[in-house]
Amino acid sequence: xxxxxxxxxxxxxxxxxxxxxxxxxxxxxxxxxxxxxxxxxxxxxxxxxxxxxxxxxxxxxxxxxxxxxxxxxxxxxxxxxxxxxxxxxxxxxxxxxxxxxxxxxxxxxxxxxxxxxxxxxxxxxxxxxxxxxxxxxxxxxxxxxxxxxxxxxxxxxxxxxxxxxxxxxxxxxxxxxxxxxxxxxxxxxxxxxxxxxxxxxxxxxxxxxxxxxxxxxxxxxxxxxxxxxxxxxxxxxxxxxxxxxxxxxxxxxxxxxxxxxxxxxxxxxxxxxxxxxxxxxxxxxxxxxxxxxxxxxxxxxxxxxxxxxxxxxxxxxxxxxxxxxxxxxxxxxxxxxxxxxxxxxxxxxxxxxxxxxxxxxxxxxxxxxxxxxxxxxxxxxxxxxxxxxxxxxxxxxxxxxxxxxxxxxxxxxxxxxxxxxxxxxxxxxxxxxxxxxxxxxxxxxxxxxxxxxxxxxxxxxxxxxxxxxxxxxxxxxxxxxxxx
Amino acid sequence: xxxxxxxxxxxxxxxxxxxxxxxxxxxxxxxxxxxxxxxxxxxxxxxxxxxxxxxxxxxxxxxxxxxxxxxxxxxxxxxxxxxxxxxxxxxxxxxxxxxxxxxxxxxxxxxxxxxxxxxxxxxxxxxxxxxxxxxxxxxxxxxxxxxxxxxxxxxxxxxxxxxxxxxxxxxxxxxxxxxxxxxxxxxxxxxxxxxxxxxxxxxxxxxxxxxxxxxxxxxxxxxxxxxxxxxxxxxxxxxxxxxxxxxxxxxxxxxxxxxxxxxxxxxxxxxxxxxxxxxxxxxxxxxxxxxxxxxxxxxxxxxxxxxxxxxxxxxxxxxxxxxxxxxxxxxxxxxxxxxxxxxxxxxxxxxxxxxxxxxxxxxxxxxxxxxxxxxxxxxxxxxxxxxxxxxxxxxxxxxxxxxxxxxxxxxxxxxxxxxxxxxxxxxxxxxxxxxxxxxxxxxxxxxxxxxxxxxxxxxxxxxxxxxxxxxxxxxxxxxxxxxx
Numbered sequence: 001x002x003x004x005x006x007x008x009x010x011x012x013x014x015x016x017x018x019x020x021x022x023x024x025x026x027x028x029x030x031x032x033x034x035x036x037x038x039x040x041x042x043x044x045x046x047x048x049x050x051x052x053x054x055x056x057x058x059x060x061x062x063x064x065x066x067x068x069x070x071x072x073x074x075x076x077x078x079x080x081x082x083x084x085x086x087x088x089x090x091x092x093x094x095x096x097x098x099x100x101x102x103x104x105x106x107x108x109x110x111x112x113x114x115x116x117x118x119x120x121x122x123x124x125x126x127x128x129x130x131x132x133x134x135x136x137x138x139x140x141x142x143x144x145x146x147x148x149x150x151x152x153x154x155x156x157x158x159x160x161x162x163x164x165x166x167x168x169x170x171x172x173x174x175x176x177x178x179x180x181x182x183x184x185x186x187x188x189x190x191x192x193x194x195x196x197x198x199x200x201x202x203x204x205x206x207x208x209x210x211x212x213x214x215x216x217x218x219x220x221x222x223x224x225x226x227x228x229x230x231x232x233x234x235x236x237x238x239x240x241x242x243x244x245x246x247x248x249x250x251x252x253x254x255x256x257x258x259x260x261x262x263x264x265x266x267x268x269x270x271x272x273x274x275x276x277x278x279x280x281x282x283x284x285x286x287x288x289x290x291x292x293x294x295x296x297x298x299x300x301x302x303x304x305x306x307x308x309x310x311x312x313x314x315x316x317x318x319x320x321x322x323x324x325x326x327x328x329x330x331x332x333x334x335x336x337x338x339x340x341x342x343x344x345x346x347x348x349x350x351x352x353x354x355x356x357x358x359x360x361x362x363x364x365x366x367x368x369x370x371x372x373x374x375x376x377x378x379x380x381x382x383x384x385x386x387x388x389x390x391x392x393x394x395x396x397x398x399x400x401x402x403x404x405x406x407x408x409x410x411x412x413x414x415x416x417x418x419x420x421x422x423x424x425x426x427x428x429x430x431x432x433x434x435x436x437x438x439x440x441x442x443x444x445x446x447x448x449x450x451x452x453x454x455x456x457x458x459x460x461x462x463x464x465x466x467x468x469x470x471x472x473x474x475x476x477x478x479x480x481x482x483x484x
Numbered sequence: 485x486x487x488x489x490x491x492x493x494x495x496x497x498x499x500x501x502x503x504x505x506x507x508x509x510x511x512x513x514x515x516x517x518x519x520x521x522x523x524x525x526x527x528x529x530x531x532x533x534x535x536x537x538x539x540x541x542x543x544x545x546x547x548x549x550x551x552x553x554x555x556x557x558x559x560x561x562x563x564x565x566x567x568x569x570x571x572x573x574x575x576x577x578x579x580x581x582x583x584x585x586x587x588x589x590x591x592x593x594x595x596x597x598x599x600x601x602x603x604x605x606x607x608x609x610x611x612x613x614x615x616x617x618x619x620x621x622x623x624x625x626x627x628x629x630x631x632x633x634x635x636x637x638x639x640x641x642x643x644x645x646x647x648x649x650x651x652x653x654x655x656x657x658x659x660x661x662x663x664x665x666x667x668x669x670x671x672x673x674x675x676x677x678x679x680x681x682x683x684x685x686x687x688x689x690x691x692x693x694x695x696x697x698x699x700x701x702x703x704x705x706x707x708x709x710x711x712x713x714x715x716x717x718x719x720x721x722x723x724x725x726x727x728x729x730x731x732x733x734x735x736x737x738x739x740x741x742x743x744x745x746x747x748x749x750x751x752x753x754x755x756x757x758x759x760x761x762x763x764x765x766x767x768x769x770x771x772x773x774x775x776x777x778x779x780x781x782x783x784x785x786x787x788x789x790x791x792x793x794x795x796x797x798x799x800x801x802x803x804x805x806x807x808x809x810x811x812x813x814x815x816x817x818x819x820x821x822x823x824x825x826x827x828x829x830x831x832x833x834x835x836x837x838x839x840x841x842x843x844x845x846x847x848x849x850x851x852x853x854x855x856x857x858x859x860x861x862x863x864x865x866x867x868x869x870x871x872x873x874x875x876x877x878x879x880x881x882x883x884x885x886x887x888x889x890x891x892x893x894x895x896x897x898x899x900x901x902x903x904x905x906x907x908x909x910x911x912x913x914x915x916x917x918x919x920x921x922x923x924x925x926x927x928x929x930x931x932x933x934x935x936x937x938x939x940x941x942x943x944x945x946x947x948x949x950x951x952x953x954x955x956x957x958x959x960x961x962x963x964x965x966x967x968x
Binding site for chain 1 (some may be wrong): 494497498500502503504507522551552554555558561562564675678679680681682683684686687688689706707710711712713725726727737740741742743744745746748764765766768770772773776777779780781786790794796797799800803804806807808810811814815817818819821822825828829832833834835836837838839840842843844847848851854855857858862863864866867869872873874880882883884888891892895899950955
């Protein structure tokens with residue numbers, strides 16, 4: 001457990017610390033580069049250099065020792081790979097584990113790649129079993145085998161359990177840092193029990209009441225322990241209707257419960273009602289942050305957060321799936337235009353106007369999608385009101401079509417002096433905006449129905465449809481009404 | 485304070501409760517609609533009807549009484565306006581305040597619009613001063629005046645302070661539910677003090693140590709209170725390097741500190757070091773949620789979260805700014821194409837291919853923007869590494885240009901049998917992808933430099949540039965090399 005150690009200082013402004021590190025590391029590497037030792041007659045200078053360098057490294061070491069593991073993790077992520085490894089090597093070995101837990105996946109990869117077998121084993125062995133489980137996918141199998149051997153039977157069981165839950169489940173958020181008491185104890189006895197510890201686990205806002213068989217009976221909030229008289233029995237005070245979670249519950253659902261009820265911790269039970277572990281607000285906050293990052297990344301087709309100093313090649317590959325998809329849909333839209341090449345040849349204004357029709361509908365459809373995805377995530381949409389919402393989105397797009405389609409049609413008329421062209425423009429905008437609303441509503445609902453994440457791919461699919469659809473509708477109407 | 489009341493049950497699955505409410509409300513309103521009382525000979529049926537209706541309403545009432553205010557807030561948001569007001573009227577008046585705090589802005593507006601002066605005053609008077617401050621912008625001035633009169637002098641001061649801080653500051657997250665102790669007390673004395681309360685404020689994980697003048701000296705974590713012997717003095721145990729916040733600090737920064745350090749509460753001090761209040765993890769979680777929602781909404785140009793049952797007119801207006809902007813940029817792009825109408829007339833394949841060039845670069849540029857905005861938000865970018873990142877993004881776009889531009893060029897060649905056309909296509913893709921990377925990097929950095937939120941508008945500006953730029957580059961190259 002990490003709780004009994006002396007905690008390093010918090011820092012109000014981690015950016016200042018980052019700049020400090022950059023200055024010290026920068027000075028160090030700059031000196032090494034600009035004053036190669038082979039210049040003749042530079043011995044004296046070299047000595048001064050070495051001393052200065054040593055001072056800088058000393059300062060850096062002091063700074064790192066003072067910093068919180070989370071802050072070191074932050075600083076490592078903001079340094080290019082060479083400087084990152086320099087700093088990483090200066091971090092005390094007994095903090096490696098905590099820091100590896102805190103850094104993002106790509107940064108962790110780069111750090112682990114630089115560590116020896118023994119260093120990795122040492123780092124992993126400093127951690128709690130739930131933390132080892134988080135780290136496990138990135139560790140070499142040989143290291144995991146050694147770590148496993150070093151654990152007690154109970155810990156092995158915990159590790160095995162923690163590793164078996166899917167990433168988006170409550171089980172993956174769970175830790176085992178909970179304190180249990182019996183319901184027939186007095187508060188006096190509980191207080192005496194607590195005084196035997198050097199410290200309590202972080203985020204202990206309640207004690208878990210279990211019976212002899214570890215069956216969960218309720219919780220005793222520390223608040224109640226503190227405001228009541230020592231003679232009172234736990235049974236008289238314990239809360240029996242507190243929120244209980246199960247390892248297979250969706251993490252998303254647990255996170256929403258933590259937010260709604262402002263929880264600090266919650267017990268996790270197995271099917272028989274035995275206490276397995278607990279979820280703390282800090283795990284939930286990490287989960288929420290990761291979720292919201294993924295949502296934004298998915299919207300633009302990045303598969304995961306990037307180490308900003310990853311190689312060009314790695315970063316490019318992270319972005320390719322989306323671009324490839326996009327190229328396919330763009331080709332398709334291009335072929336739709338190709339069908340109407342005759343019309344365009346006769347009436348070249350069509351080529352200039354068609355991107356407007358496609359673009360606005362894509363934009364408007366994305367607004368619909370986002371609104372729907374939000375409401376789906378919040379659980380506000382169900383079969384009872386879906387049709388009503390569809391009607392509303394269609395009405396909005398009708399209104400938008402009349403307003404913006406009218407403006408666009410007027411613009412086309414003024415520019416090309418053709419009233420029929422203006423009408424075709426307005427009609428196409430109206431129809432394509434309605435197509436965008438329809439599709440923007442149906443895509444996330446369908447993905448949800450077939451149990452897919454409604455975020456991934458929604459936007460690219462929508463744009464493909466509003467592009468091709470827009471070109472088809474506009475050029476089609478134009479061919480019928482203008483080009484005869 | 486809400487803490488001393490008996491708390492209603494938590495619910496594991498709020499969606500089930502929602503369906504239950506929908507069923508009861510739906511049955512109620514359905515009966516009222518399908519059996520109008522004027523049908524002759526329906527008196528007997530009517531009586532049965534009325535009884536059934538009454539039973540449903542009774543069930544609904546029971547259900548609502550059992551639910552947590554946050555769950556009622558959730559359910560209200562998921563009901564269309566008529567049903568929403570029916571349920572709202574059945575909620576016990578003494579819970580109005582808590583629920584109004586929990587609902588989103590647009591839902592709150594709809595509820596407040598249905599309430600009388602006295603109801604609103606009653607609701608506001610149930611709340612803590614920091615909560616009244618949150619509600620204040622939505623309350624009529626006359627109500628606020630009455631509420632203000634009902635407060636003590638200290639509370640008025642708090643309310644005035646809470647209302648004076650900008651929305652994105654620590655002051656706006658702050659509450660005043662903190663317990664203070666003196667450093668020369670023994671733990672015994674502190675315990676005695678606590679036992680005088682019926683309950684402690686939510687999220688009390690530490691007590692704040694102040695001197696006679698309210699100057700902040702440190703904190704006493706409850707953990708330490710619980711594990712140490714009663715004779716020990718507070719001074720010997722108190723933590724003096726805990727994170728302290730100031731009301732003018734950015735809320736964003738405080739939220740990051742809570743996440744990094746896994747905090748449950750933190751003290752807020754004024755410039756002289758006096759304790760003003762505290763920030764709790766639950767306020768921070770609400771802030772993080774709102775932030776991440778805003779980010780996604782801003783990306784697609786929605787100004788705020790929508791009440792999904794808001795009128796078509798209201799929703800449409802929420803979406804217009806963006807669509808109007810988009811129409812302007814689309815017109816501009818259209819005029820760029822207009823300049824090259826001659827070339828398109830001679831070589832109509834250009835019209836079919838040009839959207840590909842524009843689209844892919846827009847997509848790729850959005851990936852760059854998102855990566856940069858993330859890194860900016862995390863503070864990972866500073867003048868020391870910005871140029872390096874620009875070089876990296878350009879390198880990625882060069883690589884993408886060669887790969888995807890090559891594929892697109894090959895496609896154009898196969899389709900139209902013109903090698904020069906294929907080369908122009910590849911060249912235009914390459915240049916426009918690099919333009920997208922350059923602009924995708926510079927827009928957020930510039931917005932950040934002039935202290936604007938780098939998210940709002942980034943994406944629309946980028947797409948405008950990659951569209952117009954793409955058409956210009958592709959049609960320009962084609963005019964030079966193909967159309968002579």
